[in-house]
Amino acid sequence: MFFSGKFLPASGAERTLAGTTLLSSMGKGIFLTAGVLYLTRAVSLPAVETGVLFSVAGLVSVLAGVPLGRTADRFGPRLVFWCSLATSSVSAFAFLLCRGYADSLFVVVVATSAQAALLVARGPVINRIATGKPQELRAYVRSVTNAGIALGAAVAGWAASQDTAQAYRVLVVVCGFCFAAALLVALRLPQLAPLSAERASRWAALRDRPYVVLSLIDGVLSIQYRVLTVALPLWIVTATETPRWTVSAAVVFNTVLVILFQVRVSRGIDSPPRAARAMLAAGLFLMLSCLAVAATAGTSGSTAIALLAFAVTVHSLGELQQAAGGFELSNTLAPPHALGQYLGVFGMGMGFAESFGPALLTWLCIGWGWPGWCLMGAMFLAAGASAGPVVRWAGRTRPAAQAEPQPA
Known part of the structure; x- marks a missing residue:
C-alpha cells in the first residue's frame, strides 16, 4: 500500500520528502504571490521593469534546466536538492539587500534558478525512494505542493493587506526560514548514488x-x-x-x-x-x-x-x-x-x-x-x-x- 494512513506515505524517506515539499512550497507560494509586490512596494521599482525582470529570470532558469539536470545525474540528485533549498533560502534573505534594478535582477535570477534546480532534482529523488509506483508518489508530492503554495499565498495575503514596506520585509524573512526549514528536513533523505552520466552525451x-x-x-x-x-x-x-x-x-x-x-x-x-x-x-x-x-x-x-x-x-x-x-x-x-x-x-x-x-x-x-x-x-x-x-x-x-x- 502506498499510504500507511489516510494522508501520509508509507516509508520514512517518502514522509521526509513530503515534509520538505510542504515547507519549500510555502516559501514558493510566498515568493510567487508577493515577490513582485516586494520589489515594487519595498524597493520602489517600477511595475513594468519588475515584470521584465521576472520574465528575464524565468528565461534564464529555463536555459539552466539541462545543465542542472546533468549535474544531478553526475553528483547525485540529493546533493542538488540540498543545494537548491540552501540557495533558495539565501536568495530569499538577499531580497532585504536589494536597492536597485541590477541587484534585484541578480537575486531574482538566482532564486528562480534555484527553484528550477529543485524541480529537476526532485524527479530522480522520487523515482529512487518510491516504495510503490513512482507515479503515485509524484502525484502525492504534487498535492502537497499545491497545499503548501496555498498556505504560502495565504501568509502573503497578510502582507498584501498591510501593504507596507515593513510587512513585505517580514514576509521575505518568513520565506527564507521556510526554505531553511525545508533543508533541515531534507537532510534526512537517504544517500542516493550518482547516475553514470558518462554514458550520456552532454546534449x-x-x-x-x-x-x-x-x-x-x-x-x-x-x-x-x-x-x-x-x-x-x-x-x-x-x-x-x-x-x-x-x-x-x-x-x-x-x-x-x-x-x-x-x-x-x-x-x-x-x-x-x-x-x-x-x-x-x-x-x-x-x-x-x-x-x-x-x-x-x-x-x-x-x-x-x-x-x-x-x-x-x-x-x-x-x-x-x-x-x-x-x-x-x-x-x-x-x-x-x-x-x-x-x-x-x-x-x-x-x-x-x-x-x-x-x-x-x-x-x-x-x-x-x-x-x-x-x-x-x-x-x-x-x-x-x-x-x-x-x-x-x-x-x-x-x-x-x-x-x-x-x-x-
Whole structure:
C-alpha cells in the first residue's frame, strides 16, 4: 500500500520528502504571490521593469534546466536538492539587500534558478525512494505542493493587506526560514548514488527529437496554469458582471480539487500510451473550460456563476490529467542514466509557458474577447491530440525495454 494512513506515505524517506515539499512550497507560494509586490512596494521599482525582470529570470532558469539536470545525474540528485533549498533560502534573505534594478535582477535570477534546480532534482529523488509506483508518489508530492503554495499565498495575503514596506520585509524573512526549514528536513533523505552520466552525451536530451516535441506539447498545455491566475480574473472583472469573490473562489476550488484527486487520477496512468490518452483528455477538458468561459461574455447573475463553476471544474479535470500524463511521459521515456538531464529538457516547456503564457492569454482572451477563448481552447485540444502520435514516434526511437508499456 502506498499510504500507511489516510494522508501520509508509507516509508520514512517518502514522509521526509513530503515534509520538505510542504515547507519549500510555502516559501514558493510566498515568493510567487508577493515577490513582485516586494520589489515594487519595498524597493520602489517600477511595475513594468519588475515584470521584465521576472520574465528575464524565468528565461534564464529555463536555459539552466539541462545543465542542472546533468549535474544531478553526475553528483547525485540529493546533493542538488540540498543545494537548491540552501540557495533558495539565501536568495530569499538577499531580497532585504536589494536597492536597485541590477541587484534585484541578480537575486531574482538566482532564486528562480534555484527553484528550477529543485524541480529537476526532485524527479530522480522520487523515482529512487518510491516504495510503490513512482507515479503515485509524484502525484502525492504534487498535492502537497499545491497545499503548501496555498498556505504560502495565504501568509502573503497578510502582507498584501498591510501593504507596507515593513510587512513585505517580514514576509521575505518568513520565506527564507521556510526554505531553511525545508533543508533541515531534507537532510534526512537517504544517500542516493550518482547516475553514470558518462554514458550520456552532454546534449543527448536535446537531440532526442520526440522527447523535445513532447516537452513543447506539455508546454502548450501548461499555459493552463496561468488561466485561473491571469486570464480568468481579468475576464471576470472586464467582461462579466459576476461578483468579484468568484476570482478567489475559482483558485481555491481548483486547489482543493487538485489536492484531493491528483493521486487517484495518476494511479491508472502508468505507461506512455495511457499517458498520451491522459494528455488528449486534458486537451478536451481544457477546451470545454475555455468554451464555458467564452459563454459568460456579457452574462450576469446565477447563469454566469454556474458557467464559471463548470469552467473551473472541467479546467481542474484537465489539469489533473495533464499533470499525471506529463509525469509519466517525462520519466518513462527518459533513459535512467540521464534522467536529470532529460527532466531538465522536459521542464523547458513549462518554463516557456510560465514566461510567455500570461502575455499570450492576455492578448487572446482579453484582447480578442470570446473568440480568443475559443482559439485558446482549440490550441489546448490540438496539443493534447498530438501527444499520441508523438508518443508512438518516441516508442520507435528508444530501446524496447524502455518504450514498452509497464504493467498496470
